Amino acid sequence: MRSRIPHILLLAVGVLLLTACYESSDVTRHEPGVYKGEADPLAKKLENDGELREQLNQRFDGQRDR
């Protein structure tokens, strides 16, 4: 009986150590080639703000020769 105790203890420690090897199956999968970063509010601003778009167009057009 006495000789069994260290074995059980060893087994318990072994099992405890093995729990550290647990790997979560909840993996985040990303589609390749799809932008993963933060959104850019400028895109929406350009889409919705007609005044800004007009201002930009005027500047772009100002590049024509006088």
Place this chain on the structure above:
Amino acid sequence: MARMKFLCDADRCIECNGCVTACKNANEVPWGVNRRRVVTLNDGLPGEKSISVACMHCTDAPCAAVCPVDCFYTTDDGIVLHDKDLCIGCGYCFYACPFGAPQFPKTEAFGVRGKMDKCTFCAGGPGEDGTEEEFEKYGANRIADGKLPACAEMCATKALLAGDGDMVADIYRERVMRRGGRPQTWGWSKAYGEG
């Protein structure tokens, strides 16, 4: 929807490097890094030509295609931008870009590159517009203020054009037509003769 492009009129570029300086000044680009460069062909020879080169905001950008962390995005206006928080500085984009646009301002120990930096068409980057954080990471966001990229706006000879591809092409076409339609009043051959 516009397709933002740069076009450098080689017949007008006088290699003043005003665009390079304007870019560095507007975006506070670190020392040793040029988002824009002026390249001269046949330098010092008669008929030399200069063009100003930066990110060309490709329609099917090769940098975005090779990025392993997909940090590139293209706005609806065709401006190719990237998220520096995702960039791992692998340098694949540098190898893929035919114009040498991606720059790496920081070199860390053992040759590890820092986050990639490139021309943003003065449109900043992802995140809130006009913040100090955006400026530090990506430089000026002039587009959000309704302004042109600093390089194009500073060009003294209007050699560097920026804007919608159709409009830029239209301006260039007009110029070419005009050049072909009258005798060469100025230029190399007028000043120095043929050869």
